[in-house]
Amino acid sequence: MIDTQVWVDAWRRMYPSKSALMVARDLDAPARTVEKWFSGEAKPSFDxxxxxxxxxxxxxxxxxxxxxxxxxxxxxxxxxxxxxxxxRQSIDALLAEDWQRRSPR
Structure with a gap:
C-alpha cells in the first residue's frame, strides 16, 4: 500500500510555491488531476x-x-x-574553486 500523502508532503517541500502546478509540469499531467492528489480526493493512477x-x-x-x-x-x-x-563531490568542487580564488597566485 502506498501512502500518497507522503509524496504530497515531499512535493510541497520541493516546491513551496505552486506545488501541484509544478508537479503537474514535471509529470506532464493535467493540473486538476494533481490538485486532486494534493487534496486527497484522488490518488495517482498506475499510469x-x-x-x-x-x-x-x-x-x-x-x-x-x-x-x-x-x-x-x-x-x-x-x-x-x-x-x-x-x-558532496559538487560541494567539494565549489569549495576548491573558492579556495583557489582566495589564494595568491
Missing part, C-alpha cells in the same frame, strides 16, 4: 507511477510504502547514498 518513479526516483516511491520489500528498501537507500555522494 502515473512510472512517471513518478522516473522523475523523482525509487527512494521517493519507496518512502510512500509502509512496508517496502527489503530489496526495494536497499535499492532506495543506495540511490540516496549515490545522490548524497554526488552532492
Amino acid at each position: 502515473y507511477w512510472g512517471k513518478i518513479l522516473n522523475r523523482y526516483g525509487l527512494g521517493f516511491v519507496v518512502a510512500g510504502m509502509a512496508t517496502p520489500l527489503p530489496h526495494l528498501d536497499d535499492l532506495a537507500r543506495e540511490e540516496r547514498r549515490a545522490r548524497l555522494i554526488a552532492e
